Amino acid sequence: MLDERHQRLPQPDICGHNVVIVRPPMAGNCFAATVVAQMRRTYPRLRFGLLVGIGGGVPTKTDEGLIHLGHVVVSQPVGQHSGAVQYDHGEAEADKFVRTGFLAPPPHVLLNAALEAQVNRLGMPTDPLIAHPNSIDVTKPRLRQYRRPEADQDQLYEPGYVHLDRELSCTDCGCDTTKRINRDANDDDWVVIHRGTIASGEAVMRDGLQRDALAQEQKILCFEMEAAGVLNDFPSLVVRGISDYSDSHKNDKWHGYAAAVAAAYTRELFYHMPVEEVKQCKIAEKGDAMLTWK
Numbered sequence: 001m002l003d004e005r006h007q008r009l010p011q012p013d014i015c016g017h018n019v020v021i022v023r024p025p026m027a028g029n030c031f032a033a034t035v036v037a038q039m040r041r042t043y044p045r046l047r048f049g050l051l052v053g054i055g056g057g058v059p060t061k062t063d064e065g066l067i068h069l070g071h072v073v074v075s076q077p078v079g080q081h082s083g084a085v086q087y088d089h090g091e092a093e094a095d096k097f098v099r100t101g102f103l104a105p106p107p108h109v110l111l112n113a114a115l116e117a118q119v120n121r122l123g124m125p126t127d128p129l130i131a132h133p134n135s136i137d138v139t140k141p142r143l144r145q146y147r148r149p150e151a152d153q154d155q156l157y158e159p160g161y162v163h164l165d166r167e168l169s170c171t172d173c174g175c176d177t178t179k180r181i182n183r184d185a186n187d188d189d190w191v192v193i194h195r196g197t198i199a200s201g202e203a204v205m206r207d208g209l210q211r212d213a214l215a216q217e218q219k220i221l222c223f224e225m226e227a228a229g230v231l232n233d234f235p236s237l238v239v240r241g242i243s244d245y246s247d248s249h250k251n252d253k254w255h256g257y258a259a260a261v262a263a264a265y266t267r268e269l270f271y272h273m274p275v276e277e278v279k280q281c282k283i284a285e286k287g288d289a290m291l292t293w294k
């Protein structure tokens with residue numbers, strides 16, 4: 001999503017901001033934590049992070065409507081919740097599991113940018129978040145993965161209906177199409193941005209019933225695997241393109257497009273982040289993110 005790609009490190013800038021982009025070698029909290037630790041050693045004056053990638057959606061309804069594949073979920077504090085929760089972290093008490101893993105909230109400058117971007121988009125005739133992924137030349141073999149899948153590839157099954165063989169697609173596995181849930185059509189002219197609580201854990205969420213139980217308990221919109229490794233130490237906004245429904249039918253058809261849409265959304269945020277305001281943000285120090293939230 002950058003306009004220019006530089007060979008070395010001459011501080012690439014977006015809208016006057018100096019930006020460092022780093023990609024962990026694999027998914028997971030440990031890799032994410034290691035990468036952030038290394039990044040801070042190399043760039044000791046980092047102010048905050050944007051955690052951008054894909055996530056598994058919860059097929060629920062927000063103020064913006066139903067969550068569909070190819071939509072974006074952005075972390076935002078809701079009531080007592082900070083915007084991100086480590087769902088597999090907590091204490092077992094007598095007859096219940098008490099979750100204590102609320103992670104640090106996003107910095108104000110990023111929350112403000114997200115709000116302003118949202119208001120700004122309302123008045124636009126076409127969606128810039130569609131235009132950027134569409135500008136990727138998907139005729140090139142290595143970029144083909146970023147093509148938007150057809151709308152009929154957005155399939156949601158009943159939460160308790162289990163996909164039997166992970167190696168096979170739903171069609172090859174013989175998943176019963178009558179177990180699919182009919183929903184409003186996924187609009188391919190406008191990327192819907194949902195804001196709320198994102199859940200982070202060590203393992204891939206691939207269980208529709210567990211997904212719904214946790215989601216109901218914590219008002220979770222999306223599951224992912226990196227935020228818990230980062231948000232203890234480094235104040236960040238989490239941006240996730242929805243690539244599956246966190247159930248056993250999950251596959252990688254939407255991965256590329258969902259990642260591109262999340263990156264396009266993040267790019268837009270820089271247009272709503274005044275450089276002077278960012279300069280006034282505190283330099284992030286190890287451990288200080290958690291002090292701001294309990």
Ligand SMILES: [Zn+2]
Binds near residue numbers: 163164169175248249
């Ligand atoms: Zn299936």
